[in-house]
Amino acid sequence: MEQKAFIQFENVSKEYGTGDRHFYALKDASFSIKQGEMVVILGPSGAGKSTLLNLLGGMDTASSGTILSCGEDISSYNDAKLTDYRARNVAVVFQFYNLIPTLTAYENVALMKDIVNDTLDPAEALKAVGLEEHMHQFPAQMSGGEQQRTSIARAIAKNPKLLLCDEPTGALDTNTGRDVLELLVRMSREEKKTVVMVTHNSFFADIADKVIRVKNGRIESVIVNEHPKSASEVSW
Amino acid sequence: MLKRKLFRDLWQNRTQFLAIFLMAFLGLYVFAGIDAESNGIGLSTDYYYEKTQLADNWVVGVGFSSEEQKAIEKLEQVESVDRRAVLAAKAKVGEGKELDMELNFMESINSSFPYWIEGEAFKADSEGIWLEELFAKEWSLQVGDYITLEYNGREFTEQIKGIIIHPEYIFYMLNSDSMMPTYGQYGYGFLSAEEFPMQEGIVYNRLVIKQNANAENRLSENAFKEKIKNVLDRDDVVVLDRSQNAGLEMIASEQEQHAAMGIMFSAVFLLIAVMGIVTTMARMTSNQRIQIGTLKALGFSKRRITWHYVSYGMVISAVGSVLGAIIGPLTLPYLFLPSMSASYILPEWRLGMSDMSYYAIVLSVIVSTIVSFLSCRKELMDMPAITLKPAAPKNVRHSMLEKSKLWLSMNFSSQWNIRDIRRNKARSLMGIAGVAGCSMLLVCAFGMKDCIDEFIVWQYGGLITGQYKLMFEASADDLDKEEYDQQFKGQLVQEGSCEFRKGAMIKSGSVTIIEDGNYIHYQDKNGDEIAIPEYGVALSVKMATLLDLEVGDFIEWHIVGEENWEKTRITALYRTPTGQGITLHEKSYEAMHYDFSPTALYTNMSIPAMVKDRDEISGVISIEQLKTDLDETMEMMNIMVAILILAAVVLGVIVLYNMGVLSFMEKTREIATLKVLGFSSRRIRKILGQQNAWITALGIVAGLVLGYWFLDLIMQTMSEDYDMPTVVYMMTYVYSVIGTWIVSTGVNRMLSGKVKTICMVDALKGVE
Ligand SMILES: Nc1ncnc2c1ncn2[C@@H]1O[C@H](COP(=O)(O)OP(=O)(O)O)[C@@H](O)[C@H]1O
Numbered sequence A: 001m002e003q004k005a006f007i008q009f010e011n012v013s014k015e016y017g018t019g020d021r022h023f024y025a026l027k028d029a030s031f032s033i034k035q036g037e038m039v040v041i042l043g044p045s046g047a048g049k050s051t052l053l054n055l056l057g058g059m060d061t062a063s064s065g066t067i068l069s070c071g072e073d074i075s076s077y078n079d080a081k082l083t084d085y086r087a088r089n090v091a092v093v094f095q096f097y098n099l100i101p102t103l104t105a106y107e108n109v110a111l112m113k114d115i116v117n118d119t120l121d122p123a124e125a126l127k128a129v130g131l132e133e134h135m136h137q138f139p140a141q142m143s144g145g146e147q148q149r150t151s152i153a154r155a156i157a158k159n160p161k162l163l164l165c166d167e168p169t170g171a172l173d174t175n176t177g178r179d180v181l182e183l184l185v186r187m188s189r190e191e192k193k194t195v196v197m198v199t200h201n202s203f204f205a206d207i208a209d210k211v212i213r214v215k216n217g218r219i220e221s222v223i224v225n226e227h228p229k230s231a232s233e234v235s236w
Numbered sequence B: 001m002l003k004r005k006l007f008r009d010l011w012q013n014r015t016q017f018l019a020i021f022l023m024a025f026l027g028l029y030v031f032a033g034i035d036a037e038s039n040g041i042g043l044s045t046d047y048y049y050e051k052t053q054l055a056d057n058w059v060v061g062v063g064f065s066s067e068e069q070k071a072i073e074k075l076e077q078v079e080s081v082d083r084r085a086v087l088a089a090k091a092k093v094g095e096g097k098e099l100d101m102e103l104n105f106m107e108s109i110n111s112s113f114p115y116w117i118e119g120e121a122f123k124a125d126s127e128g129i130w131l132e133e134l135f136a137k138e139w140s141l142q143v144g145d146y147i148t149l150e151y152n153g154r155e156f157t158e159q160i161k162g163i164i165i166h167p168e169y170i171f172y173m174l175n176s177d178s179m180m181p182t183y184g185q186y187g188y189g190f191l192s193a194e195e196f197p198m199q200e201g202i203v204y205n206r207l208v209i210k211q212n213a214n215a216e217n218r219l220s221e222n223a224f225k226e227k228i229k230n231v232l233d234r235d236d237v238v239v240l241d242r243s244q245n246a247g248l249e250m251i252a253s254e255q256e257q258h259a260a261m262g263i264m265f266s267a268v269f270l271l272i273a274v275m276g277i278v279t280t281m282a283r284m285t286s287n288q289r290i291q292i293g294t295l296k297a298l299g300f301s302k303r304r305i306t307w308h309y310v311s312y313g314m315v316i317s318a319v320g321s322v323l324g325a326i327i328g329p330l331t332l333p334y335l336f337l338p339s340m341s342a343s344y345i346l347p348e349w350r351l352g353m354s355d356m357s358y359y360a361i362v363l364s365v366i367v368s369t370i371v372s373f374l375s376c377r378k379e380l381m382d383m384p385a386i387t388l389k390p391a392a393p394k395n396v397r398h399s400m401l402e403k404s405k406l407w408l409s410m411n412f413s414s415q416w417n418i419r420d421i422r423r424n425k426a427r428s429l430m431g432i433a434g435v436a437g438c439s440m441l442l443v444c445a446f447g448m449k450d451c452i453d454e455f456i457v458w459q460y461g462g463l464i465t466g467q468y469k470l471m472f473e474a475s476a477d478d479l480d481k482e483e484y485d486q487q488f489k490g491q492l493v494q495e496g497s498c499e500f501r502k503g504a505m506i507k508s509g510s511v512t513i514i515e516d517g518n519y520i521h522y523q524d525k526n527g528d529e530i531a532i533p534e535y536g537v538a539l540s541v542k543m544a545t546l547l548d549l550e551v552g553d554f555i556e557w558h559i560v561g562e563e564n565w566e567k568t569r570i571t572a573l574y575r576t577p578t579g580q581g582i583t584l585h586e587k588s589y590e591a592m593h594y595d596f597s598p599t600a601l602y603t604n605m606s607i608p609a610m611v612k613d614r615d616e617i618s619g620v621i622s623i624e625q626l627k628t629d630l631d632e633t634m635e636m637m638n639i640m641v642a643i644l645i646l647a648a649v650v651l652g653v654i655v656l657y658n659m660g661v662l663s664f665m666e667k668t669r670e671i672a673t674l675k676v677l678g679f680s681s682r683r684i685r686k687i688l689g690q691q692n693a694w695i696t697a698l699g700i701v702a703g704l705v706l707g708y709w710f711l712d713l714i715m716q717t718m719s720e721d722y723d724m725p726t727v728v729y730m731m732t733y734v735y736s737v738i739g740t741w742i743v744s745t746g747v748n749r750m751l752s753g754k755v756k757t758i759c760m761v762d763a764l765k766g767v768e
């Protein structure tokens, strides 16, 4: 299992529209990711990065092609099976945090108990991201960075096999962004989680084990980084 | 944790959910409250009938022999038959006062027992009289006292052995001209037949029958009545069942009427609740679109998320409905009780919901749940990747109006409001429905009074123009009556009960025979005066509808107490609010070889006070007095009117406030933008007020139409005897429009204060 590909995309396409307005958001994408790898998906805005990540997270379905993830062929899954796949394997960190505004930070994290059995303790998860002070605040009472850290705590608490991040630092300033990034790298290195992170910021390429470049819906290149840097070393 | 989200969301949208809650609450409050009351009437009467073993049938005729009684008693379907003489007598009370008293002389008693209040239990072979309670109370008569009675010119005195009430007299009036009973001013009593003052001459004019509930061959009501008639083999009798006893029928139809009103009103409230759920849930799920996507991305199943959103509507309507169903029966019936117990004499008034209320709760919750589901289904069906993005704006096509020249000539305010209404059809519809409901209820409230006024004007201004009605004793000589006619220049009339037959259907009603004169008038369907033809019979419109007969058809009829069934051509139809039946001209009646034997005289000449003490005269009625009495007894109506007005205001305020808050929240960004552009708060308030005015105007127009229709429906549910005019005076419409307008602008005032509170910076800060 270790040596086999943990994630495998084979000729995956995503089409939108019909007739004249028909186009590919993603075309014939093929690549693989090993377990425990830290992968960065790079590309300009509109390239199809989010599309790729959504397919991987089982949040969307491909028009054609095969997606294997965590040993499952999720491209053949129906809605209910995809939901189950998400619940068991995936945690997502979004650009705009997407916390439930009517729940406190603690409650947002504790929400995971409703879907997964073996969650980490919410307080522990929040402590891990340095938010023990702000546990009982509502999202609206926190800064962007704190909100994003809560959202990461939510992901940690779920203890997923696969952590997906869509522009996690996109809405944050440089320093806060660096903190968040460090947190994610730590997740990958210390917890041995597979982390797939989407960004349009090419400086992030240096910290990844593998960099997948996307342009106009196509995979441009897949580069393996032999000596990834730490988050504090990258310059913005 | 989702549960916490549920409660916090409810709290954040508390105005909307409070409105839904209140509507669900009011719906069930009214439904269960009225159900408890109307079903309670059923429970109370069942108890009463059971306890007194109320008879099933009464045979009314001139006289019955004991052979006839035995012959009926032999029938296997019959358990018991008692002979009874029911006679109109006078009771002397107070200082020289003579009041009407119906006396029941019992040969035996096996069913229809008096309900004991005080004194001894009734026995058919005991001395003394058992007197009705309210009469005894009014005149401070106690058990052991003596009362002087007069029948047929013969005075006799009886000791009061007991105070009772009797189920056959649940509702009773001695003359059919009044509309409401004035208990205490007349009464009834039960005695042994042995107490009859003229022992040689007792004539039993009634057979009281209890059917055998355990008979092997039970017959249908009509077949049973037919059988009784066959056994008696005479045509001058009428066999009545419980539904033909005026009192029993009145209270039964009153019960139905209340139930029908309960259903109608709760339907209005529940409809509004449902619309509230549609708008609130649709708005909430579309606002929480991204949250829904997030929950999906986190791995919550569609079923869980759906359930979460559906529970909002379910929880609210369930809590509202159950609370309503608990509080309704505890409070609402007490509004009705005073006037009900003034009209109907029952030993006790019970309250109790029927199963209908439980079904209504379940129905209300199910409908709310389904509606919640339908209104948020859209957001729940998409893939999370789609739901995570803000919704693409709808492809709003430009309407015909927006393409026309007219559009360009409109000011900004109108354009903005038209677009806003088009974009929020559900919300606007809810607003219109709320306003319409409000003005509809107001029209009903005031219209009810109009109908009664119209009834009085019609009955005692149009149809009866005499000022006095002189009532003759049954024993009075026809020649004497002629003399009164001459003396007072009046119009003689004979009034009686009648049966109508068509196929297997038999209906009872009234028969009136009139001589020429100017005090009793008839009108056709359109309200035009008509003369009663001197041949054939004239039939009342309502009875014609019930029997499905028209002018030119033959009607089979039969005066109670006469041998023959007549078959006569219908020569006219007339409309009358009370006493449905037939009217004949004296000439037509006599052509059938009957004697015209008047029972009353209408006149405009004032009648000397001593006249009413004469032997031939049983009483003098002043129409003026009758009208005043009627006004005073309309309290029941006033309560209904007050309830309706209150309901109208509550409905209007809740719906309009809810709609206002909704539209306000949706428009916060737009309003903030307008402010940034430099619109003053006042200007913005005016724009919002304009939309409110449009909605209100549309709602009022709909409400006036619906109100008339609803009122008509209420009038139709009145008993078969009545043919009430549905009339709404102009002033009622004016009051309703003004009332609704006040409610609407009042709510708008409350809301428009919020415009100032919108902070531009906050509102435009950003989505999510
Ligand atoms: N639901 C959709 N319908 C049509 N086109 C879409 C939809 N979602 C994304 N696209 C298009 O697909 C392309 C890729 O989008 P996306 O993956 O979000 O880009 P990015 O790399 O910036 O994350 C874009 O051109 C976008 O316009």
Ligand SMILES: [Mg+2]
Pocket: A049, A050, A051
């Ligand atoms: Mg993207």
